[in-house]
Amino acid sequence: MIIYGAKGKSLKAEPFEGKKCAHCGNTTQFAVPVVRYIHIFFIPIFLIKKTAFLICGHCKKQTEAKDFEKEIKVDIKEKAYENTKLFKYFIGLLVIPAFVLFITLVTGM
Numbered sequence: 117m118i119i120y121g122a123k124g125k126s127l128k129a130e131p132f133e134g135k136k137c138a139h140c141g142n143t144t145q146f147a148v149p150v151v152r153y154i155h156i157f158f159i160p161i162f163l164i165k166k167t168a169f170l171i172c173g174h175c176k177k178q179t180e181a182k183d184f185e186k187e188i189k190v191d192i193k194e195k196a197y198e199n200t201k202l203f204k205y206f207i208g209l210l211v212i213p214a215f216v217l218f219i220t221l222v223t224g225m
């Protein structure tokens with residue numbers, strides 16, 4: 117039995133300047149990266165989607181990056197992924213062939 121599927125995860129938020137909250141007018145907002153990836157046995161294989169949303173530091177209202185104008189949307193995504201390492205979402209591309217090679221070598225001798 118192979119356990120596989122797609123999983124979504126929100127990552128570490130980064131402070132975002134330059135946009136007021138549409139709900140309360142607060143200027144302290146956070147850009148939150150959200151990734152969606154394919155996994156096999158809970159090992160991430162590859163990333164299928166990279167999105168982001170803004171969350172207000174005061175009223176917690178969430179607004180998806182896609183709901184903003186193009187320039188702001190790009191800024192939000194850049195800020196959200198500024199300190200995010202996405203390498204680990206491709207780790208399965210290394211681990212699984214290495215595992216298959218190991219099994220082949222062990223059982224083939």
Ligand SMILES: [Zn+2]
Nearest residue numbers: 137140172175
């Ligand atoms: Zn707000």
